[in-house]
Amino acid sequence: SSFFFSAFSPPNLLTIILDITTFTWTHRSLARTAKDKALAAKNKSSAGPATLDDVITSVLALGVSFSCLNRDNVLVVIAASEEEVSVIYPRKGGDGNMEEVVMGGGGGGNTGGECGERVDLGLLNDYVRLGVAELVNRSAERAEKRASSSEGATSTQSTSQKKGAAIASALSLALCSINRFMVASHAGVSALANTSLLQRNDDEGILALMGGVSSASKQAQNAQKGILSPRALIIQASPDRTSDYNALMNCAFAANKSSVVIDGCFIPSGLTKNDAKASPYLQQLVDQTNGVYLSVPSGAAQVGGALSEVLMSVFLPPPSVRGEMNLPKLHNVDFRARCFETGESIDVAQICNQCLSIFKERPKEVCLTCGASVRKGKASSGSGTKKMKLK
Numbered sequence: 075s076s077f078f079f080s081a082f083s084p085p086n087l088l089t090i091i092l093d094i095t096t097f098t099w100t101h102r103s104l105a106r107t108a109k110d111k112a113l114a115a116k117n118k119s120s121a122g123p124a125t126l127d128d129v130i131t132s133v134l135a136l137g138v139s140f141s142c143l144n145r146d147n148v149l150v151v152i153a154a155s156e157e158e159v160s161v162i163y164p165r166k167g168g169d170g171n172m173e174e175v176v177m178g179g180g181g182g183g184n185t186g187g188e189c190g191e192r193v194d195l196g197l198l199n200d201y202v203r204l205g206v207a208e209l210v211n212r213s214a215e216r217a218e219k220r221a222s223s224s225e226g227a228t229s230t231q232s233t234s235q236k237k238g239a240a241i242a243s244a245l246s247l248a249l250c251s252i253n254r255f256m257v258a259s260h261a262g263v264s265a266l267a268n269t270s271l272l273q274r275n276d277d278e279g280i281l282a283l284m285g286g287v288s289s290a291s292k293q294a295q296n297a298q299k300g301i302l303s304p305r306a307l308i309i310q311a312s313p314d315r316t317s318d319y320n321a322l323m324n325c326a327f328a329a330n331k332s333s334v335v336i337d338g339c340f341i342p343s344g345l346t347k348n349d350a351k352a353s354p355y356l357q358q359l360v361d362q363t364n365g366v367y368l369s370v371p372s373g374a375a376q377v378g379g380a381l382s383e384v385l386m387s388v389f390l391p392p393p394s395v396r397g398e399m400n401l402p403k404l405h406n407v408d409f410r411a412r413c414f415e416t417g418e419s420i421d422v423a424q425i426c427n428q429c430l431s432i433f434k435e436r437p438k439e440v441c442l443t444c445g446a447s448v449r450k451g452k453a454s455s456g457s458g459t460k461k462m463k464l465k
Contacts, residue, residue, distance in 0.1 A: 085146035086392050087255050087302040089248040093239040094153050094206055096213045098312040099126040105345050123343045124376035132382040139386050141193035149193045150251050154244035155213045162205025238312040242321035252304045259302050305335040307389050314355040316414045317443050326362040335393050337365040344372025354408045361407045368402050
């Protein structure tokens with residue numbers, strides 16, 4: 075298996091974005107503990123939901139397997155909390171730092187795995203767990219400060235739109251990291267740039283310059299040159315953050331233009347009927363970039379090593395061989411507009427003419443996304459989309 079991929083597949087650059095929102099995982103951990111006690115009294119095994127430790131263990135297993143496919147494969151792990159994102163592997167400074175990995179080194183540690191030269195398996199385990207712990211601690215400290223501040227009510231109201239993970243910020247950071255690796259592996263020239271557009275005929279016009287070449291042909295060119303084939307995997311557990319929709323779509327268009335495949339894995343809790351069972355935003359990202367999307371089944375599929383099997387079965391194969399495999403496919407993607415405040419699907423909306431945010435009801439004072447002041451006045455009548463007048 076490893077020899078087959080090394081000989082016939084170009085090296086891959088996999089960037090994993092991990093949702094570590096403290097509220098989501100704390101709630102699931104408490105529910106899991108209570109359910110496990112009840113099941114243990116009946117001599118039954120755990121039925122989920124997955125905890126943060128389960129997901130981290132599965133991500134590490136996926137990273138180890140990925141490094142064994144090709145000795146030149148590169149792995150980057152980014153953690154995203156409610157208000158902070160950070161590259162937790164490779165870390166900045168120390169052994170196996172980002173600079174060494176970008177330039178093709180395997181890290182300075184003695185615990186490096188023999189499967190890959192650019193993924194240090196020992197440092198991968200240590201850095202991922204350390205990085206997650208640091209972000210969770212900082213997130214908990216910020217929550218304590220907000221709770222103890224005299225402006226607790228105002229602070230809670232201002233952060234009500236940020237209950238989910240900062241996936242948009244993490245994806246932006248991932249695309250920047252991918253570009254950095256691609257430039258380094260292409261002798262200082264961006265491998266994502268399309269130089270053929272500079273040699274177009276005069277009669278092709280501006281449309282040829284805007285259109286570029288297809289993602290398939292660009293990936294085929296990179297494969298022939300031995301250039302890294304980039305892709306990203308988003309593992310999300312919290313609900314979509316509606317205010318980040320515009321930023322996510324901009325990232326999707328940038329990734330599609332640069333032939334970066336985005337895969338999506340949503341892990342539902344399955345605790346109540348009202349809990350999210352899928353991520354519409356993640357589905358749209360995957361659909362735009364021709365990736366693979368999966369909502370992990372609730373229950374036993376999330377515990378006892380089953381989550382590791384799911385991740386490796388669906389997301390481990392590189393895009394170059396996925397056409398020969400029976401992987402999950404998106405058939406019904408929800409492209410309906412959603413209110414940035416409530417997340418509801420809407421047909422008629424108020425649109426901010428500054429940031430193009432969509433709202434079901436007209437904001438009272440300021441746009442909840444960009445903060446622009448809303449002028450007091452009557453909204454335009456008639457059906458269709460409406461625009462707010464801003465100062």
